Amino acid sequence: MLKNLYASMPADTTRxxxxxxLAVPGLRIERIVSHGQESPPDFWYEQDGDEWVIxxxxxxxxxxxxxxxxxxxxxxxxxWIPAGLRHRVASTAKDGPTIWLAVHRP
Amino acid sequence: MLKNLYASMPADTTRxxxxxxLAVPGLRIERIVSHGQESPPDFWYEQDGDEWVIxxxxxxxxxxxxxxxxxxxxxxxxxWIPAGLRHRVASTAKDGPTIWLAVHRP
Numbered sequence: 001m002l003k004n005l006y007a008s009m010p011a012d013t014t015r016x017x018x019x020x021x022l023a024v025p026g027l028r029i030e031r032i033v034s035h036g037q038e039s040p041p042d043f044w045y046e047q048d049g050d051e052w053v054i055x056x057x058x059x060x061x062x063x064x065x066x067x068x069x070x071x072x073x074x075x076x077x078x079x080w081i082p083a084g085l086r087h088r089v090a091s092t093a094k095d096g097p098t099i100w101l102a103v104h105r106p
Numbered sequence: 107m108l109k110n111l112y113a114s115m116p117a118d119t120t121r122x123x124x125x126x127x128l129a130v131p132g133l134r135i136e137r138i139v140s141h142g143q144e145s146p147p148d149f150w151y152e153q154d155g156d157e158w159v160i161x162x163x164x165x166x167x168x169x170x171x172x173x174x175x176x177x178x179x180x181x182x183x184x185x186w187i188p189a190g191l192r193h194r195v196a197s198t199a200k201d202g203p204t205i206w207l208a209v210h211r212p
Contacts, residue, residue: 005160005182021184022158027211029158029184052128052135054111054207056162076111078127078135101160103209105133 005031005056009097021101032100034060039088046086049106054078058098061090111137111162115203127207138206140166145194152192155212160184164204167196 002008002019010017013035022029039045044065055073062071062079065086071079081087092098108114108125116123119141128135145151150171161179168177168185171192177185187193198204 003183004180005162005184007182021160022186024156024186027156027158027209029209050130050133052133054127056111074110076113077109078111080128080130101207103133103135 002031005099005101009033013097026106028104028106030102030104032102034058034089034092034098034100035096036092036094037089038091044086044088045081046084047081048083049104050083051081051105052078052103053081054101056099056101058093058096060092060098060100063088063090108137111205111207115139119203132212134210134212136208136210138208140164140195140198140204140206141202142198142200143195144197150192150194151187152190153187154189155210156189157187157211158184158209159187160207162205162207164199164202166198166204166206169194169196 002021010033016037017033019031020028021031055075055077057075059074064071070090073079108127116139122143123139125137126134127137161181161183163181165180176196179185
């Protein structure tokens with residue numbers, strides 16, 4: 001469990017890193033660090049629980065199934081992903097880490 | 107409802123500012139901006155719901171009832187405040203804004 005959001009940044013930048021900041025019954029808060037990764041072209045997340053995400057460093061684009069325009073997220077931008085909303089990460093910054101905070105409600 | 111965490115920073119720095127980023131049944135996510143404010147000496151928060159806080163800019167100290175040492179929070183530090191835990195804000199940075207993100211589970 002990470003004690004600080006900016007601590008222990010992943011050394012391996014070839015894949016996304018997922019670390020919990022909090023995990024209690026009914027609530028999980030996670031740090032995600034991306035380095036240019038994106039979801040595979042035909043991959044869609046479709047989650048049983050609700051998720052709220054905020055980008056704190058870097059930038060990213062989300063694709064929501066059935067929507068033509070991407071959701072661009074820069075530092076401070078947040079987005080609500082209700083359970084069942086099909087989405088994928090279309091892109092993340094390639095010039096440095098993108099740090100997300102994700103609040104999951106299972 | 108704020109669209110970006112760093113948008114619309116409060117012009118009035120003489121009091122703390124509270125703005126929701128998300129409010130759905132069972133989950134509320136709030137930005138708090140402090141400018142040197144602290145809780146009154148004998149005031150204690152004692153909340154019905156759980157709260158998770160993270161300081162993203164600035165710094166702050168929390169006092170937990172019955173604990174001798176303060177909880178110091180710098181950028182990236184987070185803290186879990188379960189329902190009923192009596193606490194107060196002992197201090198916040200006086201040289202600039204302290205930006206908190208608070209996740210409330212009523």
